[in-house]
Amino acid sequence: MLYLMAITAGVLFAAGIFMILRRSMVKVLVGILLLGYAANLLLFNAAPLMRGVPPLIDPIYGVPAEYADPVPQALILTAIVISFSVTAFAVVLIRRAYAVTGTGDLDNMHCTDIPCESEEILSDLEDEII
Amino acid sequence: MTALSITILAGFLIAILAPFLTRLMKHRAAFVLALYPLAVVIQLLALQRDTLTAPSIQFPWVPSMGLWMTFTLDGLGFLMAMLIAGIGTLVILYGGEYLRDDPHLERFFLWVIIFMASMLGVVTSGNALVLFVFWELTSISSFFLIGYKFEYESARAAAWQALLVTGAGGLAMLAGLVLLGQITGSFEINQWMQNPNLVQESALAPAAFILILLSAMTKSAQFPFHFWLPNAMEAPTPVSAYLHSATMVKAGVYLLARLFPVLGGLALWNQVVPWVGLLTLVGGAMLALGQTDLKKLLAYTTVSSLGGMVFLLGLGTPLAVKSAMLFLLAHALYKGTLFLVAGGVDHSAGSRDIRKLGKLAKLMPFTTLAAGLAALSMAGIPPLIGFISKEYVYESTYYYSNLPYILTGLAVLANVANVAVAGWVGIRPFWQQPEQKDEDLHPHKESVWLWIPPLVLAITGLFMGVFIQGAAQTWVAASTSAVLQEITKVKFSLWHGITPMLLLSIFTLIIGIVVYLTSRTLIPRLAACWKKLSSVGPNIFYSRSMRAFLSVAGWQTKILQSGYLRYYIITIIVTTVTLAVITLATRYGNLPNPQWTQPRFYDVIFIVIIIISALLVTRAESRLATITLLGAIGFSIAILFLLYSAPDLAMVQFAVETLTVILFVLVIYQLPKYTKTNYPIHANALNIIVSVAGGIMMAGLMLLTSAIPSNSTLAPYFMENSLPLAKGHNVVNVILVDFRGLDTLGEITVLMIAAIGVFALLGLKKGSKGGGNS
Numbered sequence: 084m085l086y087l088m089a090i091t092a093g094v095l096f097a098a099g100i101f102m103i104l105r106r107s108m109v110k111v112l113v114g115i116l117l118l119g120y121a122a123n124l125l126l127f128n129a130a131p132l133m134r135g136v137p138p139l140i141d142p143i144y145g146v147p148a149e150y151a152d153p154v155p156q157a158l159i160l161t162a163i164v165i166s167f168s169v170t171a172f173a174v175v176l177i178r179r180a181y182a183v184t185g186t187g188d189l190d191n192m193h194c195t196d197i198p199c200e201s202e203e204i205l206s207d208l209e210d211e212i213i
Numbered sequence: 214m215t216a217l218s219i220t221i222l223a224g225f226l227i228a229i230l231a232p233f234l235t236r237l238m239k240h241r242a243a244f245v246l247a248l249y250p251l252a253v254v255i256q257l258l259a260l261q262r263d264t265l266t267a268p269s270i271q272f273p274w275v276p277s278m279g280l281w282m283t284f285t286l287d288g289l290g291f292l293m294a295m296l297i298a299g300i301g302t303l304v305i306l307y308g309g310e311y312l313r314d315d316p317h318l319e320r321f322f323l324w325v326i327i328f329m330a331s332m333l334g335v336v337t338s339g340n341a342l343v344l345f346v347f348w349e350l351t352s353i354s355s356f357f358l359i360g361y362k363f364e365y366e367s368a369r370a371a372a373w374q375a376l377l378v379t380g381a382g383g384l385a386m387l388a389g390l391v392l393l394g395q396i397t398g399s400f401e402i403n404q405w406m407q408n409p410n411l412v413q414e415s416a417l418a419p420a421a422f423i424l425i426l427l428s429a430m431t432k433s434a435q436f437p438f439h440f441w442l443p444n445a446m447e448a449p450t451p452v453s454a455y456l457h458s459a460t461m462v463k464a465g466v467y468l469l470a471r472l473f474p475v476l477g478g479l480a481l482w483n484q485v486v487p488w489v490g491l492l493t494l495v496g497g498a499m500l501a502l503g504q505t506d507l508k509k510l511l512a513y514t515t516v517s518s519l520g521g522m523v524f525l526l527g528l529g530t531p532l533a534v535k536s537a538m539l540f541l542l543a544h545a546l547y548k549g550t551l552f553l554v555a556g557g558v559d560h561s562a563g564s565r566d567i568r569k570l571g572k573l574a575k576l577m578p579f580t581t582l583a584a585g586l587a588a589l590s591m592a593g594i595p596p597l598i599g600f601i602s603k604e605y606v607y608e609s610t611y612y613y614s615n616l617p618y619i620l621t622g623l624a625v626l627a628n629v630a631n632v633a634v635a636g637w638v639g640i641r642p643f644w645q646q647p648e649q650k651d652e653d654l655h656p657h658k659e660s661v662w663l664w665i666p667p668l669v670l671a672i673t674g675l676f677m678g679v680f681i682q683g684a685a686q687t688w689v690a691a692s693t694s695a696v697l698q699e700i701t702k703v704k705f706s707l708w709h710g711i712t713p714m715l716l717l718s719i720f721t722l723i724i725g726i727v728v729y730l731t732s733r734t735l736i737p738r739l740a741a742c743w744k745k746l747s748s749v750g751p752n753i754f755y756s757r758s759m760r761a762f763l764s765v766a767g768w769q770t771k772i773l774q775s776g777y778l779r780y781y782i783i784t785i786i787v788t789t790v791t792l793a794v795i796t797l798a799t800r801y802g803n804l805p806n807p808q809w810t811q812p813r814f815y816d817v818i819f820i821v822i823i824i825i826s827a828l829l830v831t832r833a834e835s836r837l838a839t840i841t842l843l844g845a846i847g848f849s850i851a852i853l854f855l856l857y858s859a860p861d862l863a864m865v866q867f868a869v870e871t872l873t874v875i876l877f878v879l880v881i882y883q884l885p886k887y888t889k890t891n892y893p894i895h896a897n898a899l900n901i902i903v904s905v906a907g908g909i910m911m912a913g914l915m916l917l918t919s920a921i922p923s924n925s926t927l928a929p930y931f932m933e934n935s936l937p938l939a940k941g942h943n944v945v946n947v948i949l950v951d952f953r954g955l956d957t958l959g960e961i962t963v964l965m966i967a968a969i970g971v972f973a974l975l976g977l978k979k980g981s982k983g984g985g986n987s
Contacts, residue, residue, distance in 0.1 A: 084810045084811070084812040084813075084816060085807050085808065085809070085810060085916065085919050085920075086807070086809065086916065087812050087816065087817070087820050088820075088915070089912040089913075089915045089916045089919075090820075090824070090912055091820050091823050091824060092911060092912060092915055093908040093909060093911055093912025093913075093915070094823075094824050094827050094828070094908060095823070095827050095846075095908075096904075096907055096908040096911040096912070097904045097905050097907060097908025097909075098827040098828065098830060098831050098904070098908075099904075100782070100786060100903065100904035100907045100908070101831050101900060101901065101904035102830065102831060103778075103779075103782055104779040104782060104783065104900045104903070104904065105779075106779075106892075107885065107887060107888070108885060109836065109839075109884050109885060109887070110887075111778070113830060113839055113843065116843060116873075117827065117830065117843075117846070120846055120847065120850055121911065123850065124850065124853075124915075125911065125915050127853075127854070127857070127859070127862075128915055128918070128919045129918060129919065130925070130928075131919075132857050133857065133858050134856065134857060134858060135858060136858050137858045137859065137860050137861075138858070138928075138931075138932065138943075138944040138945060139942055139943055139944065140932070140935055140936050140941075140942045140943075140944065141942075142942065145936075146932050146933060150858075150928070150932060150944075151857065151858035151859065152925060152927075152928045153928060153931055153932070153944040153945045153948055154925065154927050154928060154931070154948070156859050156861060156862055156945045157945050157948040157949050157953065159859075159862055160861060160862060160865055160945065160949060161949070161956065161957070161960050163862070163865050163866055163869050164865070164869070164960060164964065165960060165963055165964075167869045167872065167873060168963055168964045168967035168968070169967065170873055170876070171876060171967060171968075171971055172967040172970050172971055174876060174877065174880055174884070175880070175970070175971045175974045175975060176970075176974060177884060177885070178880050178883045178884055178974075179974045179977065181883070181884065181885045182883070186885065187884070187885020187886070187888070188885075188888070189777070189778055190777065
């Protein structure tokens with residue numbers, strides 16, 4: 084099972100990285116989501132995988148003899164919530180950026196805050212310093 | 214000594230208060246602020262000394278590292294401190310009047326006083342690192358003072374140039390001082406002097422010497438670093454008089470004199486230092502003869518004189534050291550005066566061009582007197598101190614063991630130029646008819662505080678030659694003793710019979726007067742000649758290297774900061790993968806071996822769904838398909854959580870996944886469409902290789918980590934204490950809301966911020982281009 088989980092996480096990482104290298108903003112966001120899933124799986128596998136023994140304390144019998152490690156679960160729970168908030172913010176941000184710039188292509192956004200004539204600005208600066 | 218060093222350090226506080234005082238009192242603040250250097254002068258006179266044992270005081274700095282702020286005052290420090298504080302008093306009074314209506318007067322006071330305190334720190338510090346700190350502070354205050362008229366591009370460029378040149382020298386000096394510290398195991402200069410053999414026998418000594426010489430050369434404007442000093446004439450004239458003639462540029466000379474007992478014994482000293490000085494002495498003098506601007510004339514002769522001092526220290530004989538110290542004193546007195554006079558002339562007549570100035574004696578009688586006295590001193594005419602100094606210089610070269618005639622000849626040449634320049638600056642503007650008529654110039658009368666300071670300086674120069682020889686002799690003797698580390702007596706005399714030195718003086722004077730009279734033809738010719746040479750001069754080298762430096766910076770920024778997200782990510786992933794592979798390869802034998810456990814049927818189904826969906830996402834061509842596939846992955850992972858004992862995770866994942874899908878569906882048609890982008894084949898291949906490599910690395914790391922047996926002590930702790938301490942049965946929940954409650958608070962904060970951001974972005978409807986349409 085470990086091997087299967089590792090391969091799954093590996094595939095998710097590879098797909099996430101691939102998507103994050105795309106030029107489309109939406110695909111980059113999808114890449115971030117995929118990387119989030121992969122990271123959660125990675126954390127989940129940090130403790131031994133166990134079936135049917137959730138970390139719950141029985142009201143009558145007390146602490147069970149065998150239980151899954153609660154620490155990675157707590158970490159993942161936090162991670163899921165945070166990644167949701169990041170996703171929500173990113174979606175709205177992309178929508179806004181698209182509305183303002185009219186493009187979803189990161190390469191076209193390259194020149195939206197500094198004009199692409201930045202080379203000329205640099206040479207002006209040179210003249211001033213000397 | 215304690216009181217003196219506290220007074221000196223108090224200067225930094227006074228400097229900070231100076232702008233407020235200037236707001237209140239306008240230019241009259243000068244009269245209050247001048248009390249600071251005056252207090253230093255009085256304290257110095259009370260401490261006057263002529264012995265070798267210098268008092269010193271230590272304040273703890275970083276005692277655990279053996280660093281102490283040591284202040285000490287020997288004869289050399291005393292002479293320099295007298296000049297700094299004495300001329301400083303006059304410069305503050307003069308500057309208040311000269312910049313009377315300037316809107317930035319408070320900056321002048323601020324930086325001049327910071328400079329004054331730092332320079333006093335340089336000459337009184339007994340610890341090399343403290344010396345370095347003060348040294349750099351003088352460079353920084355010099356930068357701000359040269360750039361005082363920051364509206365002018367030339368002033369900014371000159372300030373920048375001076376800072377870069379002296380700053381580079383400062384770095385060299387730090388390296389040199391650290392080397393000396395390594396050799397001797399101490400940063401106390403006193404300790405270095407006590408056993409100079411330790412340094413001189415070390416293999417590192419030549420390196421330390423060269424580094425320290427470089428810093429002295431940049432600070433004291435020695436060839437080929439001399440070019441910043443004439444450019445620094447962009448500063449207001451009081452600044453030029455004070456920093457760039459009388460005091461700061463002498464810091465290099467001071468440093469060489471200070472370390473003479475330590476490094477003077479090196480063979481390199483005699484082989485290098487005199488030549489650097491000689492080249493600057495003669496070169497500066499010749500360049501001066503091509504100038505017509507009062508301040509440039511003075512600047513180039515200052516370069517020449519600094520060269521002279523370095524030259525004399527380089528010769529290193531007792532006589533030469535004596536002459537260097539005397540020259541230092543005499544030069545500060547006459548050159549400081551002439552700069553102040555030049556400022557006064559500029560202020561009254563509105564020009565600094567010697568061809569346009571003339572007949573100012575009637576309008577400015579006191580300035581004329583000061584200028585005349587200083588010019589006579591600079592030209593080396595008795596009974597002024599300049600005469601005595603020049604005689605000493607000739608004596609040092611004439612009796613030097615090596616090449617005496619050539620050295621003396623070159624010294625005479627430089628002095629001929631000094632005589633001519635002294636005439637052009639100190640005599641001609643006041644007595645002769647102007648060479649060119651300029652109708653725009655309307656000279657007006659001199660103001661009181663523009664002639665008192667130069668006259669005081671000039672008269673001091675006169676008195677030191679005639680009436681108070683005693684004081685000057687004691688000072689020069691004390692500083693020579695400090696440099697040579699043995700008690701030395703100095704005797705001034707205006708007449709010691711017909712000697713070769715006297716004949717040389719008369720000869721210098723005659724040739725100098727001839728040069729003075731031929732200015733009309735000589736200056737333009739030499740100026741044209743220097744202009745031709747300037748294309749190979751160090752100034753051009755400086756601007757070329759600045760340009761090259763900037764273009765290299767621009768080029769590497771363009772490569773490293775491409776502005777394309779994917780290049781940054783590729784760099785991060787390739788670096789991580791490379792490092793991980795190297796680590797794994799070097800520990801290949803010791804890697805843990807993960808266990809193979811049989812998977813169950815359900816597991817396989819969901820894992821296959823995840824893998825297929827992930828692969829399909831990368832190929833999806835519609836936004837809706839992408840969202841569907843993402844949902845499939847998310848829900849499958851939730852089920853995996855459920856199967857492996859994590860019901861809380863599964864619940865949260867289901868909820869969040871549902872919300873994400875809803876969110877996407879709501880805004881999907883406002884998101885940019887997928888467009889068919891044709892990636893070049895090599896780019897696509899690179900992306901695939903990088904992502905596959907990243908995936909393999911992560912899978913491998915995950916296997917390795919899970920193969921390490923986990924013996925966490927956290928899990929049992931939380932399980933045992935969840936009920937008794939937090940009254941909760943669900944341990945994961947207890948961890949989140951109780952044991953690690955603060956972390957959850959942070960998480961909630963993140964959610965809040967994201968929510969506010971979303972709300973704000975949705976609220977932006979009108980008033981910005983594009984506009985939202987939610």
